Amino acid sequence: MAVNYGSKRTVVGAHYGLRDWLVQRVTAGLMAVFTLLVFVQVIFTKGPVGYDQWAGIFSAQWMKVLTFAVIVAVAWHAWVGMRDIWMDYVQPVWIRLLLQILTIIWLVGCAGWAVQVLWRL
Amino acid sequence: MSEAARQRPQFRNINALSDLPSYRLPPAGWVSILHRVSGALLFLSLPFLVWLFDKSVTSEIAYGQFTAAFSAGLWVFPGWLIKLVSLVLIWAYLHHLCAGVRHLYMDAAHAVSKEFGKSSAIATLAVSLLLTLVFGAKLFGAW
Numbered sequence: 001m002a003v004n005y006g007s008k009r010t011v012v013g014a015h016y017g018l019r020d021w022l023v024q025r026v027t028a029g030l031m032a033v034f035t036l037l038v039f040v041q042v043i044f045t046k047g048p049v050g051y052d053q054w055a056g057i058f059s060a061q062w063m064k065v066l067t068f069a070v071i072v073a074v075a076w077h078a079w080v081g082m083r084d085i086w087m088d089y090v091q092p093v094w095i096r097l098l099l100q101i102l103t104i105i106w107l108v109g110c111a112g113w114a115v116q117v118l119w120r121l
Numbered sequence: 122m123s124e125a126a127r128q129r130p131q132f133r134n135i136n137a138l139s140d141l142p143s144y145r146l147p148p149a150g151w152v153s154i155l156h157r158v159s160g161a162l163l164f165l166s167l168p169f170l171v172w173l174f175d176k177s178v179t180s181e182i183a184y185g186q187f188t189a190a191f192s193a194g195l196w197v198f199p200g201w202l203i204k205l206v207s208l209v210l211i212w213a214y215l216h217h218l219c220a221g222v223r224h225l226y227m228d229a230a231h232a233v234s235k236e237f238g239k240s241s242a243i244a245t246l247a248v249s250l251l252l253t254l255v256f257g258a259k260l261f262g263a264w
Contacts, residue, residue, distance in 0.1 A: 025228070028221050035218070051177075051184035058178055078167070081160045103164075110167040117175045 020080045027073035034070045064118055071118075075111045079103065148242035156220040159213035166210050191260075208257045215256075216249040 004010055011018070038057065045053045058067060082103045090096040135141065146154070176187035191207070194200045223245050227233055232241070258264065
């Protein structure tokens with residue numbers, strides 16, 4: 001069998017922190033690109049941006065797909081951030097567990113609502 | 122490592138109200154804690170933000186409700202308060218974005234010296250506050 005213990009241990013997989021470290025950065029990059037994309041479309045609209053122009057941005061199917069990915073990205077990014085905050089400041093396990101559960105419910109709810117808004121268009 | 126180093130004083134049980142306010146936090150420290158605070162603020166305001174998105178894209182009438190929130194107000198809150206809250210959220214997003222980009226740059230360029238930490242922190246604060254002023258001016262009708 002291959003040597004994968006001690007100094008040759010492969011430090012990837014569950015609970016090494018590397019996944020969440022990477023998730024924060026990838027989701028952040030996606031959200032930054034999305035922000036720029038929306039901002040550019042708003043800035044380069046002739047005249048004031050009314051309902052038609054604004055809703056028009058989100059009516060294209062490719063934009064809906066991208067926005068959906070960004071909604072998922074926000075939820076995961078926020079989860080990692082809030083989990084870190086609870087982990088740093090809340091020592092009693094039962095309170096922390098309760099806060100984590102409420103955080104997930106909050107995020108899943110908001111994500112679901114946002115997706116509903118997006119696909120009503 | 123510890124024999125040559127002097128016995129350093131230890132500070133445990135730091136009191137949030139009596140000890141924390143007397144600490145001098147370096148610029149990088151401010152950027153860091155504000156990154157956390159702005160993130161938490163955005164998390165708490167998510168339902169409001171989704172509501173804004175909902176009203177703004179659903180229909181012309183809903184869009185009217187969206188714009189009215191900033192002038193006539195929303196529920197018990199006057200329009201100027203909604204604008205103020207929105208300005209705080211705009212700052213939160215801009216600071217979180219700039220501090221995050223600073224993180225990404227330091228990761229990619231291995232720019233982890235103390236000097237770069239200070240200069241990039243000051244740049245982050247300057248850019249985010251400047252952009253907040255620009256968006257704030259637009260929000261409060263300067264142009």
